[in-house]
Amino acid sequence: MTINVKTENLGVSYGDTRIWKDINLEMTEPGLVCILGPNGVGKSTFMYCINKILEPAEGRVLIDGVDVAEMSFKDIAKKIAYVPQSSGETFAMTVMDTVLMGRYPHSGYTVTKEDMDIAADCLVKMHIDDHAMSMFNELSAGQHQRVMVARGLAQEPELLMLDEPTSNLDIYHQIYTMRLLRDIAHKRGIIVLVICHDLNVAARFSDRMIMFSKGEIYADGKPEEVITPDIIYDVYRVKADVVKVLDRPYVIYYAEEEDDSDLHKSTATD
Numbered sequence: 140m141t142i143n144v145k146t147e148n149l150g151v152s153y154g155d156t157r158i159w160k161d162i163n164l165e166m167t168e169p170g171l172v173c174i175l176g177p178n179g180v181g182k183s184t185f186m187y188c189i190n191k192i193l194e195p196a197e198g199r200v201l202i203d204g205v206d207v208a209e210m211s212f213k214d215i216a217k218k219i220a221y222v223p224q225s226s227g228e229t230f231a232m233t234v235m236d237t238v239l240m241g242r243y244p245h246s247g248y249t250v251t252k253e254d255m256d257i258a259a260d261c262l263v264k265m266h267i268d269d270h271a272m273s274m275f276n277e278l279s280a281g282q283h284q285r286v287m288v289a290r291g292l293a294q295e296p297e298l299l300m301l302d303e304p305t306s307n308l309d310i311y312h313q314i315y316t317m318r319l320l321r322d323i324a325h326k327r328g329i330i331v332l333v334i335c336h337d338l339n340v341a342a343r344f345s346d347r348m349i350m351f352s353k354g355e356i357y358a359d360g361k362p363e364e365v366i367t368p369d370i371i372y373d374v375y376r377v378k379a380d381v382v383k384v385l386d387r388p389y390v391i392y393y394a395e396e397e398d399d400s401d402l403h404k405s406t407a408t409d
């Protein structure tokens with residue numbers, strides 16, 4: 140049975156700045172779900188609330204009917220894996236040990252053969268197995284990203300959340316990673332929630348798209364329902380045509396300058 144994630148009247152503020160309010164959303168179907176929207180609209184913040192990293196100012200998040208506020212972090216980690224946006228922070232640990240950290244919610248500090256096999260398989264899936272014994276802090280930014288995705292996969296969650304997992308990857312690995320995440324969601328029957336800024340990559344692989352804008356969920360549905368010229372203009376102030384490629388929407392942007400002074404009032408960091 141797929142995990143049930145539900146938000147009820149969720150609201151978040153940073154100081155006197157309200158990011159959004161009355162976010163009512165439910166995810167029950169397995170698949171790849173992409174969160175979209177301009178910088179500063181609270182996409183990462185939404186993940187923080189689901190993962191109990193951030194306490195909302197209003198409303199609540201329910202995981203299988205239980206308020207996350209009442210769950211321990213270890214119990215949350217048994218159901219939810221979170222892969223943060225890549226940063227410059229590194230640590231002196233082998234790649235294999237880094238990926239094995241994803242097994243902690245299941246095995247604690249005792250590493251079993253099953254844990255090793257799962258971690259090794261995840262390294263193979265992310266094309267980073269040849270660096271298994273390399274030090275994590277000696278890898279490139281793109282390699283860091285693949286290792287962190289492998290760690291999230293090793294956790295074997297029911298909900299896998301990734302904040303811009305393709306941000307430091309070349310074109311091949313962007314496509315490969317999104318296809319892999321979609322296939323894992325379908326084969327394992329889990330929800331994979333991804334923040335993505337590339338509308339075309341998101342539209343090509345996602346089952347559902349959620350567009351945040353101006354303090355609310357502006358659009359929610361299948362790619363062809365969310366990726367339209369009107370929505371793109373309303374949310375991003377960019378003129379574009381949308382055509383069909385392989386039965387998926389594909390955006391062709393225009394380079395005209397637009398007045399976007401009133402586009403987004405939020406000053407929060409994504």
